[in-house]
Amino acid sequence: MPPLVVRALAAARTHGFAHSCRPEQGRLLQVLAGGAKSAIAETGTGCGVGLAWLATGARAGVRLVSVEREPVRARVAAEVEVMVGDWWRIAERAPYDLVVLDGGGVGKIPEDEPADPARLLTPGGRVVIDDFTPAAEDPPRHDGRPDLPRLHWLRHPALRTIEIPLAEDLATLVGTRRWPE
Structure with a gap:
């Protein structure tokens, strides 16, 4: 694993944060970050593991912005720009080439309104929404009902x-913003 990721994982263990980005997800983020030209955003910094994967994949000069609701975790991950607050703060610096929605803006719970990709992404920019289980049917289901958050993004x-x-x-x-017609 990249040294920056190893340091972030150690910080997460030290602070008892058990919800860090898994290596399978991290490698995908690392690859997607390599395609960003100017800016990447992430919601839900945690202790910075996903952000470390993004940083290891990003080209030199690409701006990384993350937002974390918990101030202590935000300070732990502050090797890049980490804003303290709710997920929608990433809009302050939009648009981005890549947005990783992990700590808000997904719409998985009623009080979490889904992000607007047209507002956050450049045309051709990508959005990543993680932490789903693989769908076995179409339409995808969760707890016996249609998986509305997943369907929203699909x-x-x-x-x-x-x-x-x-x-x-x-x-x-993984979604790519369509070009305006």
Whole structure:
């Protein structure tokens, strides 16, 4: 693993943070970060493990911005720009070539309104939404009902989105913002 990721994992263990980015997801983020030309944003910094994967993949000169609600965790991960606050603060510095929605803006819970990719992304920019289990049916279901958050992103009119299974129990959605017609 890249040294920056190893340091972030050590910080997460020291602070008792158990929800860090898994290596399967991290490698995907690292690859996607390499395609960003100017800016990358992430919600839900945690202790900076996902952010470390993004930083190891990003080209020199690409701006990385992350937002974390918990001030202590934000300070732990502060090797790059980490804003303290709710996820929507990333809009202050939009647009981005890549946005990773991990700590808000996904719409998985009622009080979390989904992010607007047209506002956050450059045309051709990508959004990543993780922490799904691989879908076994169409339409995808969660707890016996249609998986509305997943369907929101898979059918979003501003995006072309695909589900990528990363492990037996882990899938990620990656969407590319359509170009204006």
